[in-house]
Amino acid sequence: MIEAQQPADPGAPALEVRRLRKEYRRGVPVLRDLSITFANRGITAVIGPSGTGKSTLIRCINRLVEPTAGEILFHGQDIAKLRGRALREARRRIGMVFQEYNLVERLTVMENVLSGRLGYVPPVKAWLRKYPQADIDAAFELLDTVGLIEYANQRADALSGGQRQRVGIARAVMQQPELLLADEPTSSLDPKTSVEIMELMVSIAERRRIPVILNIHNVPLARRFATRIIGMSGGSIVYDGPTAGLSDERLKQIYGGEDWLE
Amino acid sequence: MTAATPARQPAFLPNWPARLAWLALAAYALYAASLLDVTWERFVLGIENAIKFIGRMVPPETDASKMQLMMRGLYETIEIAVISSALGILLSLPIGLLASRNLMPTWITWPMRLFIALCRSFHQVIVAIIFVKAVGFGALAGILALIVASIGFIAKLLAEAIEEISLKQVEAIRATGAPFMNVIIYGVMPQVLTRFVGFATYQFDSNLRNSTMVGIVGAGGIGGTMFAAFQKFDYDFLLTILLAIIALIMVSEALQNQIKRLYQ
Numbered sequence: 001m002i003e004a005q006q007p008a009d010p011g012a013p014a015l016e017v018r019r020l021r022k023e024y025r026r027g028v029p030v031l032r033d034l035s036i037t038f039a040n041r042g043i044t045a046v047i048g049p050s051g052t053g054k055s056t057l058i059r060c061i062n063r064l065v066e067p068t069a070g071e072i073l074f075h076g077q078d079i080a081k082l083r084g085r086a087l088r089e090a091r092r093r094i095g096m097v098f099q100e101y102n103l104v105e106r107l108t109v110m111e112n113v114l115s116g117r118l119g120y121v122p123p124v125k126a127w128l129r130k131y132p133q134a135d136i137d138a139a140f141e142l143l144d145t146v147g148l149i150e151y152a153n154q155r156a157d158a159l160s161g162g163q164r165q166r167v168g169i170a171r172a173v174m175q176q177p178e179l180l181l182a183d184e185p186t187s188s189l190d191p192k193t194s195v196e197i198m199e200l201m202v203s204i205a206e207r208r209r210i211p212v213i214l215n216i217h218n219v220p221l222a223r224r225f226a227t228r229i230i231g232m233s234g235g236s237i238v239y240d241g242p243t244a245g246l247s248d249e250r251l252k253q254i255y256g257g258e259d260w261l262e
Numbered sequence: 263m264t265a266a267t268p269a270r271q272p273a274f275l276p277n278w279p280a281r282l283a284w285l286a287l288a289a290y291a292l293y294a295a296s297l298l299d300v301t302w303e304r305f306v307l308g309i310e311n312a313i314k315f316i317g318r319m320v321p322p323e324t325d326a327s328k329m330q331l332m333m334r335g336l337y338e339t340i341e342i343a344v345i346s347s348a349l350g351i352l353l354s355l356p357i358g359l360l361a362s363r364n365l366m367p368t369w370i371t372w373p374m375r376l377f378i379a380l381c382r383s384f385h386q387v388i389v390a391i392i393f394v395k396a397v398g399f400g401a402l403a404g405i406l407a408l409i410v411a412s413i414g415f416i417a418k419l420l421a422e423a424i425e426e427i428s429l430k431q432v433e434a435i436r437a438t439g440a441p442f443m444n445v446i447i448y449g450v451m452p453q454v455l456t457r458f459v460g461f462a463t464y465q466f467d468s469n470l471r472n473s474t475m476v477g478i479v480g481a482g483g484i485g486g487t488m489f490a491a492f493q494k495f496d497y498d499f500l501l502t503i504l505l506a507i508i509a510l511i512m513v514s515e516a517l518q519n520q521i522k523r524l525y526q
Binding site for chain 1: 428430431433434435436437438439440441443444445447448449452453455456
C-alpha cells in the first residue's frame with residue numbers, strides 16, 4: 001500500500017491559518033480574522049451553531065471557497081495565493097469528505113474511488129480508465145478496508161448513505177493526502193452509522209498519520225473522537241483546546257442558552 | 263361551527279390574465295378559420311380527389327430499374343443522416359459545454375448561445391437551399407444543412423442539461439485537484455450522458471426524416487427521386503418510395519431503443 005508522504009520535519013505544523021477573513025457580502029464577515037495552527041497529527045473537531053462559518057473555514061482551506069483576506073500556510077506554502085496548476089497541486093495533497101458524500105452517482109464505486117487520483121492521471125487516460133496498476137491495487141485495498149470490496153462495480157447511486165460515505169472516505173484517502181478535511185461527514189447519517197464512519201475515518205487517519213479537521217454538529221461525537229476541539233460562534237473562535245477541557249460552561253458560550261444541555 | 267368565523271380569503275384565486283388570454287386565442291382561431299373559406303363543398307371535392315389519388319397509387323411500383331433508382335436514393339439518404347448526425351453530435355459536445363452558464367464565464371457562453379440560436383433560426387430546407395447555392399447540388403449540401411440543424415438542437419439541450427447538474431459532484435472532483443478536463447469527464451459528463459444519448463438518438467431520427475426531404479431542393483437523397491415521381495404523376499412509384507421510408511424510420515426506431523438501453 002502507498003503510504004502518505006511525510007514532510008521533512010514531522011514536528012512542524014501541517015497547517016497555519018493566519019487572520020483568515022471571509023465576506024460573502026462586503027462588510028459582512030462570516031469568518032472574522034481567524035488564526036489557528038494545526039499540528040501534523042490528531043483529530044480536530046470544529047463545533048458551533050449553524051451559520052457560524054464552520055463550513056466556510058473548512059472550504060477556505062482547499063479553496064472551494066475563496067478567502068477574502070488572510071494566509072493559509074499548508075506546510076509553509078500559502079494556499080490563499082495559489083492559482084491554476086499550483087492550486088490544483090496543493091488540492092491533491094488535501095483530501096475532503098462531504099456531508100452529502102458528493103459521489104458521482106452514475107459512476108461505479110471503483111470509478112469514484114479512483115477519481116481521487118484525477119489530479120495525477122491525464123484526461124485521456126482518465127477517460128479510457130487507464131489508471132496505473134498501483135492506483136487500481138490501492139483502490140481495491142482501500143475498498144477492502146472500508147468493507148465495500150464486493151461493491152466495486154456497483155453504481156454509487158445503488159448504495160446506502162453509510163456505504164456512500166465509506167466510498168467518499170476511500171476517494172479522499174486515495175489522494176494519499178497529507179491532510180484530511182471533513183465537512184459535516186455524519187450529518188446525513190443515522191447515529192449508529194455516524195459512529196462507524198467516525199471510527200473508520202479516525203482509524204485510517206491514525207494508520208496513515210495524517211491530521212484531520214472536521215466540522216460536526218454532534219457534540220458527543222466530537223468529544224468521543226476528537227483530540228482537540230475548536231468552538232466557533234459568530235465567525236470567531238471562542239474555545240480552542242483539548243477535548244477534556246470542553247466544559248458545559250464552554251458549550252453554553254459556544255451555542256448560547258442552556259436548555260439543550262442535559 | 264365556531265360562532266365567529268374569521269374573515270377568510272378565497273381558497274383559490276382566479277387567474278384573470280390567463281383566462282383572458284385563452285379567450286383571445288379562441289376568438290382569433292375562429293376568426294382565422296372564417297378567413298380560410300373552408301366549406302362543405304370543398305371538403306367533399308377534396309375527399310373525391312383523395313380517393314382518385316390513392317387509387318392511382320396502388321399497387322406500388324416494383325419494376326427492377328425503378329427499385330434500383332429508389333435504393334440509390336435511399337442509400338444516399340442514410341449516408342446523409344449518418345454523416346450529419348455523427349459530425350453534428352461531435353461538434354455539439356464542445357459547443358454545448360461552452361454554452362453552459364454554470365461552468366463557463368459569460369464572455370464565452372454569450373457568443374456560443376448566439377451561434378446556437380443562429381443554427382436554430384431557419385428550417386433545414388431553407389438552410390439546404392443556402393448550401394446548395396454554396397457547394398452545388400448533391401449530398402454534401404444536405405449533410406451540411408443537417409449538421410447545422412443537429413448543432414442547433416443537441417448543443418442547446420446539452421447546455422440546458424449541464425445547467426441542471428448537481429454541482430456537489432463537480433465540487434468533489436475539483437477538490438481532488440483534478441484539472442479542468444478531468445472535472446468535465448468525471449464530474450459533468452456522467453451526469454448528462456443518458457440525456458445526451460437521448461438527444462443524439464432523437465436527432466439522428468430527425469436527421470433521417472429530414473434527409474428524405476432536403477432532396478426536394480437538390481441537396482441529395484431519396485427526396486429528389488420522390489419529388490420527380492410526384493411531378494411525373496408516377497404515383498405508384500411514389501407509394502413504393504413512401505413505404506420504403508416508413509420501413510427505414512421503423513428500423514431506425516428499433517435501433518434507437520437498443521442504443522438507449524446500452525446507456526442507462
